[in-house]
Amino acid sequence: xxxxxxxxxxxxxxxxxxxxxxxxxxxxxxxxxxxxxxxxxxxxxxxxxxxxxxxxxxxxxxxxxxxxxxxxxxxxxxxxxxxxxxxxxxxxxxxxxxxxxxxxxxxxxxxxxxxxxxxxxxxxxxxxxxxxxxxxxxxxxxxxxxxxxxxxxxxxxxxxxxxxxxxxxxxxxxxxxxxxxxxxxxxxxxxxxxxxxxxxxxxxxxxxxxxxxxxxxxxxxxxxxxxxxxxxxxxxxxxxxxxxxxxxxxxxxxxxxxxxxxxxxxxxxxxxxxxxxxxxxxxxxxxxxxxxxxxxxxxxxxxxxxxxxxxx
Amino acid sequence: xxxxxxxxxxxxxxxxxxxxxxxxxxxxxxxxxxxxxxxxxxxxxxxxxxxxxxxxxxxxxxxxxxxxxxxxxxxxxxxxxxxxxxxxxxxxxxxxxxxxxxxxxxxxxxxxxxxxxxxxxxxxxxxxxxxxxxxxxxxxxxxxxxxxxxxxxxxxxxxxxxxxxxxxxxxxxxxxxxxxxxxxxxxxxxxxxxxxxxxxxxxxxxxxxxxxxxxxxxxxxxxxxxxxxxxxxxxxxxxxxxxxxxxxxxxxxxxxxxxxxxxxxxxxxxxxxxxxxxxxxxxxxxxxxxxxxxxxxxxxxxxxxxxxxxxxxxxxxxxxxxxxxxxxxxxxxxxxxxxxxxxxxxxxxxxxxxxxxxxxxxxxxxxxxxxxxxxxxxxxxxxxxxxxxxxxxxxxxxxxxxxxxxxxxxxxxxxxxxxxxxxxxxxxxxxxxxxxxxx
Numbered sequence: 001x002x003x004x005x006x007x008x009x010x011x012x013x014x015x016x017x018x019x020x021x022x023x024x025x026x027x028x029x030x031x032x033x034x035x036x037x038x039x040x041x042x043x044x045x046x047x048x049x050x051x052x053x054x055x056x057x058x059x060x061x062x063x064x065x066x067x068x069x070x071x072x073x074x075x076x077x078x079x080x081x082x083x084x085x086x087x088x089x090x091x092x093x094x095x096x097x098x099x100x101x102x103x104x105x106x107x108x109x110x111x112x113x114x115x116x117x118x119x120x121x122x123x124x125x126x127x128x129x130x131x132x133x134x135x136x137x138x139x140x141x142x143x144x145x146x147x148x149x150x151x152x153x154x155x156x157x158x159x160x161x162x163x164x165x166x167x168x169x170x171x172x173x174x175x176x177x178x179x180x181x182x183x184x185x186x187x188x189x190x191x192x193x194x195x196x197x198x199x200x201x202x203x204x205x206x207x208x209x210x211x212x213x214x215x216x217x218x219x220x221x222x223x224x225x226x227x228x229x230x231x232x233x234x235x236x237x238x239x240x241x242x243x244x245x246x247x248x249x250x251x252x253x254x255x256x257x258x259x260x261x262x263x264x265x266x267x268x269x270x271x272x273x274x275x276x277x278x279x280x281x282x283x284x285x286x287x288x289x290x291x292x293x294x295x296x297x298x299x300x301x302x303x304x305x306x307x308x309x310x311x312x
Numbered sequence: 313x314x315x316x317x318x319x320x321x322x323x324x325x326x327x328x329x330x331x332x333x334x335x336x337x338x339x340x341x342x343x344x345x346x347x348x349x350x351x352x353x354x355x356x357x358x359x360x361x362x363x364x365x366x367x368x369x370x371x372x373x374x375x376x377x378x379x380x381x382x383x384x385x386x387x388x389x390x391x392x393x394x395x396x397x398x399x400x401x402x403x404x405x406x407x408x409x410x411x412x413x414x415x416x417x418x419x420x421x422x423x424x425x426x427x428x429x430x431x432x433x434x435x436x437x438x439x440x441x442x443x444x445x446x447x448x449x450x451x452x453x454x455x456x457x458x459x460x461x462x463x464x465x466x467x468x469x470x471x472x473x474x475x476x477x478x479x480x481x482x483x484x485x486x487x488x489x490x491x492x493x494x495x496x497x498x499x500x501x502x503x504x505x506x507x508x509x510x511x512x513x514x515x516x517x518x519x520x521x522x523x524x525x526x527x528x529x530x531x532x533x534x535x536x537x538x539x540x541x542x543x544x545x546x547x548x549x550x551x552x553x554x555x556x557x558x559x560x561x562x563x564x565x566x567x568x569x570x571x572x573x574x575x576x577x578x579x580x581x582x583x584x585x586x587x588x589x590x591x592x593x594x595x596x597x598x599x600x601x602x603x604x605x606x607x608x609x610x611x612x613x614x615x616x617x618x619x620x621x622x623x624x625x626x627x628x629x630x631x632x633x634x635x636x637x638x639x640x641x642x643x644x645x646x647x648x649x650x651x652x653x654x655x656x657x658x659x660x661x662x663x664x665x666x667x668x669x670x671x672x673x674x675x676x677x678x679x680x681x682x683x684x685x686x687x688x689x690x691x692x693x694x695x696x697x698x699x700x701x702x703x704x705x706x707x708x709x710x711x712x713x714x715x716x717x718x719x720x721x722x723x724x725x726x727x728x729x730x731x732x733x734x735x736x737x738x739x740x741x742x743x744x745x746x747x748x749x750x751x
Contacts, residue, residue: 004536004571004603007319008401017607018566021545025620025661049595050564050607053557054549136392143391146419162389163729164415164644166422168566169658169720173727187403189394287352 009196013046016184018168019147020050020131023182024057026172027129030182031122034060034087036076037259038193038204039133042185044083045200059086061130063117065110066093066237067226067261075205090121108240109264115311119155122179129172129180137189139290141304147186153177155310190289191282198275210255210273216243217250221266225249238263258289320396323530326405326420328448329430330440334461338430338500338521339393339406345507346522348395389413390420399526414443414692415644418732421448422718425533426455426525433466433497437479443677445480449487450640450694450734452714455528456493459521464499468512473497486680489711492528496521534604539570539578539626540708540716542660543618547609562593562609563618565661568715570626571603572610580616581623581706581742582633587614621662623706623716631716632738635704638672640696641689645723645730648688649697655730657701659719665702666721672696697733709737 006014023030032047034040047056060080064073080087092110095101095117103113122130136143146162148170163171172180185193197204214225226238236242241263243249254267272278327335343349393404405420407413421427427448431441448456458480466472477495484493496505497513498521504510507522519527547562572578576589591611592599602608610624618624625631643649649668657666674686674695682696689695710717721731 005319005321005531005534006606008322011322011605014566014605014607018544021564021607022661025545051545051547052595053551053560053562054547055551137394140391143393144389159389162416164419164720164732166419166720166729166732167715167718168423169718171658171720171722171727171729173656173722175727187392187394189396191396286350288350 009192009199012185012188012192013049013196015168015187016046017050019170019182019184020047022170022172023129023131024051026170027180029125029127030058030129030131031061031088031125031127032056032058032131033062033133034076034080035062035133035259036072036079036205037133038197038208039135039185039188041079041202041204042188042193042196043131043133044079045196045202046184048083056083056085058131059088061088061090061121061127063114063121064089064091064093065114065261065263066091067110067241067263069205069207069224069256069259069262069265070227071205071207072259075203079203088121088125090117090124092117095120111260111264112309112311115155115309119310122155127179128174129182131182131184133185134183135188135190135193136186138288145183145186147183148172149181149183150174151179151181151310155179157181157308157310159304159308191279194275194279194282198279204275205259207256207259208278210253210271210277212251213254213267214249215252215254215267216247218243218247222252222254222269224262224265224267226262320399320401321530322401322403323426323525323528324403324405324424325426325428325525326407326417326424326448326453327428327430328407328417328421328444329459329461330432330435330438333430333432333435334500335430336406338428338459338461338498338506339404341500341503341506342404342522343393343395345503346395346397390416397522397526402525414447415642417444418447418451418642418644421451421453422732424453425530426457426528427453428457428459428521430459430461430500431476431480433460433462433469433472433476436476439677441480442483442680445484446487446675446677446680446694447642449489450642451732452489452710452734454489454491454533455530456490457521457524458493458495459500460495460497461500463497463504463512464502468497468510470513470515473516483680494518494524494528496524535569535713535715536571536604537569537712538629539572539576539624540568540631540713541565541572541610541624542568542662542716543620543622543624544661546619560611561615562611563624564607564609566607567602567604568660569604569713571601572626573601574599577627578612578624579627579630580612580618581625581631582704583616583618583622584743585614585616586627587612587616589613621660623660625706630741630743631706631708632740633704633706633742634738635701637699637701637705637707638696638736639699639719639733640694640710640736641721641731641733643689643691643693643695643731645728646691647723647730648690649693649731650688654724656722656724657699657719657733658722659705659707660716663722664705666699668697669700670698672698699733706742707735707738710734712737 092113100120101113101116146165215222229236255270272281391406407417407420498505505520543563544565547564549557590613592602593609654667656663671686673682673684708716717735719733723730
């Protein structure tokens with residue numbers, strides 16, 4: 001192979017950097033979604049590569065469901081601080097209080113409620129573009145995504161009428177109220193993400209590595225035992241998400257493969273305690289990454305329906 | 313298990329052809345037989361087979377990800393799939409067969425190294441076969457595979473295979489552009505010659521489809537010829553605490569073609585000033601050399617006023633510079649293109665206003681002949697047009713440079729992307745005005 005040849009990670013990296021710089025150049029008020037998860041960790045390194053020695057020319061935004069793994073939040077805050085970036089946090093709780101969102105009766109997961117909270121934040125800060133770490137290989141509705149994904153003034157995705165996206169010429173033009181979602185790592189697979197984390201020696205939250213945790217079995221998955229409810233003056237935020245008497249709690253050696261929040265993330269039993277181990281595990285995996293997420297299991301079109309409504 | 317020890321190449325390909333030629337089934341088969349399908353994906357397939365398919369697994373359901381697609385049993389938009397073998401990584405764009413979704417095929421084709429055009433062995437070559445082969449050639453995809461599918465339904469007839477091959481080979485010379493063309497007889501449904509060689513084709517001596525995808529030579533697909541660098545973003549740190557950054561002024565972008573070394577002389581266009589590359593930066597590194605398609609930041613020896621949309625080029629083989637342009641376009645909007653209409657034209661990293669002055673010709677897909685002076689270009693038509701831009705473009709012909717020779721047209725008001733354009737080579741080079749600006 002000639003020395004003027006990029007390997008697959010080099011190709012994916014240059015494609016993503018190009019996309020990020022297009023955002024910085026073409027939008028007035030872009031924002032980058034950063035949860036502290038592995039995909040958005042890669043986004044941050046790509047942003048450093050795209051913009052250094054300048055500052056990353058956009059703030060970070062995270063929408064909390066209120067059920068986050070504490071390890072993830074502290075990692076998120078630390079990383080934003082290290083990079084000197086402004087981190088904006090908005091919560092599903094706020095959206096509920098402001099009446100932007102209403103919980104469906106009987107539903108415990110707040111995954112769907114992230115959508116109105118996200119749209120509320122976009123409105124509040126007048127963001128015209130939000131960069132996210134979604135990938136086409138995650139799910140089949142996402143497999144149809146463009147790099148620049150147009151959303152109308154209701155934040156909706158119209159999959160039957162997407163803008164053609166040709167060469168590397170992205171059309172970022174918007175009318176007032178409309179906005180763009182941009183996915184620089186669209187073409188990355190789960191394996192690419194871990195190989196990039198290894199190559200760039202990126203830190204990740206400890207919950208990706210094997211650890212002991214109390215879990216209980218529900219819906220064919222090992223769910224983490226939520227933190228205990230101490231403040232009796234407040235309603236239990238994990239009501240409904242605690243083990244029932246017929247769901248015995250077991251101490252297991254587990255890790256997360258993909259992170260939603262504590263209610264929707266299945267833990268996988270694993271002894272992988274290094275990035276190399278994880279790469280080995282991903283290579284040998286016989287189920288997809290999203291196989292451990294309750295939010296995607298609802299129906300064959302679960303993701304498509306949420307995306308049409310404005311979900312990431 | 314993917315090999316992480318040495319660099320692995322990435323091959324991007326599209327599958328195209330008419331509706332029901334079996335494109336989605338072929339991708340399903342490639343993933344299934346190369347062990348790239350996961351248990352939960354199989355489980356979901358089996359579930360939908362029990363519910364709707366009378367127990368028969370439908371491999372097409374793997375890529376048809378939208379509700380409307382599964383309802384109608386067709387592919388509407390490009391679906392991207394990813395798989396790997398120990399030899400290569402692959403990105404597949406499964407593109408729609410319906411004529412009305414040709415624009416989505418163009419989306420998939422514009423970034424592909426290789427096109428697989430499927431032909432139903434029973435139907436033979438039809439207009440969509442010709443159209444998709446034409447578009448693949450028009451967009452400059454270097455490698456073509458004609459997959460003659462459903463060979464089981466013509467009793468694995470070598471004569472039938474040869475007949476289809478002869479017909480396509482008879483019109484290929486009129487298209488040009490492909491570096492290599494491969495014809496493969498297969499059955500996507502049963503898996504013959506997809507991953508595993510078929511026992512039904514003793515008369516066929518070539519590779520299986522996957523064997524070809526793993527070995528076709530792609531190392532020279534990127535353009536390492538003349539240096540072209542459209543400036544994408546001006547990198548000016550605004551950090552009052554760091555003195556070393558006070559004077560930093562970098563030009564960020566992706567190298568569209570060629571190789572650049574620190575110390576190389578370059579010309580900045582359209583202003584036409586000559587200078588040299590002081591430093592090539594990538595994140596924290598200073599690199600002696602960089603090449604297409606790397607994204608880098610260039611620092612120049614002179615402080616020249618440069619902004620997004622300008623182009624830094626090598627001193628030999630200068631690009632053209634003109635506001636009168638000729639281009640082949642693929643029209644992608646329901647409202648037909650009429651001469652006189654104004655658009656935004658996005659070329660490399662700049663957007664300018666442009667007016668379509670003349671429709672010179674329209675390609676007849678049946679004959680590949682040019683029909684002169686069409687009154688309009690309808691959706692999915694391909695034709696040659698002339699444009700006038702509000703500001704001159706610095707450009708190359710698409711046949712020599714895919715990235716500096718291409719543009720899109722954006723409709724004003726709706727902001728819809730309505731055309732993909734490929735520029736005709738310039739008639740004269742951009743003349744730098746001050747050639748002897750100090751080096």
